[in-house]
Each structure stands twice: as C-alpha cells, then as structure tokens.
Amino acid sequence: xxxxxxxxxxxxxxxxxxxxxxxxxxxxxxxxxxxxxxxxxxxxxxxxxxxxxxxxxxxxxxxxxxxxxxxxxxxxxxxxxxxxxxxxxxxxxxxxxxxxxxxxxxxxxxxxxxxxxxxxxxxxxxxxxxxxxxxxxxxxxxxxxxxxxxxxxxxxxxxxxxxxxxxxxxxxxxxxxxxxxxxxxxxxxxxxxxxxxxxxxxxxxxxxxxxxxxxxxxxxxxxxxxxxxxxxxxxxxxxxxxxxxxxxxxxxxxxxxxxxxxxxxxxxxxxxxxxxxxxxxxxxxxxxxxxxxxxxxxxxxxxxxxxxxxxxxxxxxxxxxxxxxxxxxxxxxxxxxxxxxxxxxxxxxxxxxxxxxxxxxxxxxxxxxxxxxxxxxx
Ligand code: FUB
Numbered sequence: 001x002x003x004x005x006x007x008x009x010x011x012x013x014x015x016x017x018x019x020x021x022x023x024x025x026x027x028x029x030x031x032x033x034x035x036x037x038x039x040x041x042x043x044x045x046x047x048x049x050x051x052x053x054x055x056x057x058x059x060x061x062x063x064x065x066x067x068x069x070x071x072x073x074x075x076x077x078x079x080x081x082x083x084x085x086x087x088x089x090x091x092x093x094x095x096x097x098x099x100x101x102x103x104x105x106x107x108x109x110x111x112x113x114x115x116x117x118x119x120x121x122x123x124x125x126x127x128x129x130x131x132x133x134x135x136x137x138x139x140x141x142x143x144x145x146x147x148x149x150x151x152x153x154x155x156x157x158x159x160x161x162x163x164x165x166x167x168x169x170x171x172x173x174x175x176x177x178x179x180x181x182x183x184x185x186x187x188x189x190x191x192x193x194x195x196x197x198x199x200x201x202x203x204x205x206x207x208x209x210x211x212x213x214x215x216x217x218x219x220x221x222x223x224x225x226x227x228x229x230x231x232x233x234x235x236x237x238x239x240x241x242x243x244x245x246x247x248x249x250x251x252x253x254x255x256x257x258x259x260x261x262x263x264x265x266x267x268x269x270x271x272x273x274x275x276x277x278x279x280x281x282x283x284x285x286x287x288x289x290x291x292x293x294x295x296x297x298x299x300x301x302x303x304x305x306x307x308x309x310x311x312x313x314x315x316x317x318x319x320x321x322x323x324x325x326x327x328x329x330x331x332x333x334x335x336x337x338x339x340x341x342x343x344x345x346x347x348x349x350x351x352x353x354x355x356x357x358x359x360x361x362x363x364x365x366x367x368x369x370x371x372x373x374x375x376x377x378x
Contacts, residue, residue, distance in 0.1 A: 053376035059356035067355035068137030069342035096208030122172025150189040159219035192282035199243040205278030231270025258312040279329040
C-alpha cells in the first residue's frame with residue numbers, strides 16, 4: 001500500500017466518517033450521537049515527515065486540529081485542554097493572525113496509549129460576552145467540586161485578555177464570566193496548584209501574545225510588533241499572579257517571572273535560544289519548581305528551576321528539540337507512575353495554523369535535570 005502523504009492524510013482524516021478510512025494512518029475510532037469521538041493513539045503505519053524522518057509519536061486525535069495541550073489528571077483520568085485550530089482565511093503573519101480559533105474541545109484518556117475521547121464543544125467564543133476572537137491556548141484547574149477553564153482571547157479593542165469559565169464537569173460545557181479576569185493581559189494562562197492548596201497563574205507571550213505592548217500596565221495598540229529590540233537588556237518576562245480563593249480573580253498584582261542564566265544574571269533579550277517567548281507551564285518535581293516555556297522563533301521547549309513558585313528560576317536546558325511547524329506549546333504531568341510531555345506539531349496538515357497534539361514520556365536524570373526529547377526517531 002502506498003504510504004499516505006500528509007496532504008492525503010489530512011483530507012482523509014478530516015472527512016466525515018462516510019467512507020472506510022485508512023485506519024492504519026488515522027487510528028481506530030468511533031463517533032457517538034453526542035459528537036463524541038474516540039480514537040486510538042497508536043498508529044501502525046506511521047507516516048514520515050517530508051525529509052523522511054519518523055515522528056516520535058502520533059497525533060492523539062486526527063479528525064480535527066488541536067494545539068497547545070494543557071494536561072491534567074482529575075480522579076485518575078487524564079484530560080487534555082487544547083486549542084482547536086481551524087482553517088481560517090487570515091494570511092500567516094508574525095502576530096499569529098492566522099490562529100483564528102473559536103472554541104474549545106476537551107480530550108480524555110483512561111490509560112496512556114489507550115483510547116482518546118474527544119468531547120463536544122466545551123466553550124464557544126459566541127458565549128463569552130467580552131471576547132471577540134482568537135481563543136488561544138487554554139488551561140484548566142479544579143477546586144471544591146468546580147472545574148475552571150482559563151482562556152486568552154482578543155477583546156473588541158484587539159487586546160488579549162484572560163477569561164475564566166466554570167463547569168461541574170471536567171469536559172464542560174463551561175459558562176464564562178461576563179468580564180475577563182481583572183488585571184489580566186496577554187496570553188497562555190497556566191494555573192498551578194501547589195501542595196499547600198495555593199494556586200498561581202503564569203501567563204504571557206511576546207509578539208502576537210502582546211507582552212511587548214503591555215509594558216506600562218495598559219495595552220498599547222501601537223507598541224512593538226517584535227521583541228523590544230534591546231538585545232543587551234533583560235528579556236521581557238512572563239508573569240505570575242496568585243489566584244484568589246474563588247479561582248476567578250488575581251489575589252495580587254502580577255509579578256515578573258525572572259529567569260536567570262548560570263551566572264545568576266537575567267536572560268537577555270538577544271538570547272533567542274533561551275529567552276521566554278510564550279507557553280508557560282509549571283510543575284513540581286522532588287520539591288523543586290520547574291518553569292518551562294517556548295523560545296518561539298528558535299522553536300525550543302526549555303525549562304528553568306527554582307525554589308519558590310514566584311522564582312527566580314535558573315535556566316537548565318531543553319526539553320524538546322524543534323518539531324515540524326513554527327510553534328509548539330506543551331504541558332508536563334505525572335500520570336500512572338510516569339511523567340508525560342504533551343506537545344504539538346503539524347504532522348497532519350503541514351501547515352502552522354493546523355496543528356495536532358501528541359504525548360510522549362518525559363524522563364529525569366538523577367540530578368533532576370530533564371532528558372532532552374527529539375520529536376523524531378533516529
Ligand atoms: O495557538 C495560538 C498560540 O500559538 C498559543 O497561544 C501560543 O502558545 C502558540 O502555540
């Protein structure tokens with residue numbers, strides 16, 4: 001049998017299930033009356049990248065496009081909160097105008113490598129009173145019987161803000177608060193709950209994420225379209241804010257998340273291989289706080305370690321080498337005795353705007369550093 005090209009795969013996998021699908025490529029799956037889809041993460045005849053390299057792992061779902069996977073374990077089950085990429089009409093640009101997402105769908109799994117259930121729409125931009133467009137990378141949290149979905153979107157002035165929506169179910173539907181979180185700006189919320197029950201939101205992203213347009217505390221629509229252009233000055237930092245007891249507001253002003261080099265100096269703006277771009281994530285391993293993020297235009301997922309959720313964090317290295325596609329965005333979670341990295345590439349479409357989420361095991365060295373993952377098999 002001829003190996004399906006990425007274009008074939010993309011079209012075949014996204015067609016309604018009217019015809020017999022190439023199950024070896026798309027994975028075994030069924031669709032139920034409530035539009036729930038289940039897919040088997042394992043593919044037997046794995047397609048290769050254009051240059052012949054074999055992907056390390058396969059997309060978790062193949063009948064719609066997903067990115068920015070935030071994974072959480074609730075009651076022993078794994079839930080992934082991804083962006084839902086769509087094929088919009090905007091031209092690709094440096095500010096991410098081509099990421100035109102309008103809603104969220106949650107994925108769930110009972111076992112690593114097992115069936116993936118894709119649940120119906122959990123939140124649509126039309127049901128968020130303050131938001132106009134671009135429902136980018138979300139995250140979720142749980143407290144006292146309520147699930148919280150955090151999401152960035154542009155308001156009617158074109159400024160990214162961060163909203164919150166709640167549900168009694170981890171898969172939604174979620175009901176959005178009428179206003180964004182007061183004092184929030186930029187993109188990519190990641191909410192971490194520490195062992196003492198206190199929660200923190202990490203957020204921010206440069207370029208399309210507008211961090212460089214929020215340096216004074218107010219959104220400046222005419223601010224820089226790129227880095228600040230001050231290569232020998234400390235880089236723009238992500239932000240962290242403690243969450244209020246109701247998980248719907250900040251309990252304090254957002255602070256800078258300072259990332260230091262090996263000499264204890266803040267990473268510089270010109271250090272594109274290591275400076276923060278977007279996609280904050282926090283996890284705790286053996287009592288240390290691991291802040292991880294994407295370097296954007298150099299395409300790495302990297303991490304820094306600290307002793308407090310507020311930092312400072314010292315840069316330690318790469319988690320993931322560049323994937324196929326411009327962006328990747330990740331999460332790290334412990335599940336069933338192993339650690340997992342969730343990330344995205346463009347295997348199904350070959351287009352940056354149409355990504356697909358994946359998972360792979362993440363391993364630590366005895367000294368607590370993370371073993372760098374290559375998204376391709378040698
Ligand atoms: O998916 C839209 C944006 O692209 C996310 O918010 C960023 O992290 C990047 O993945």
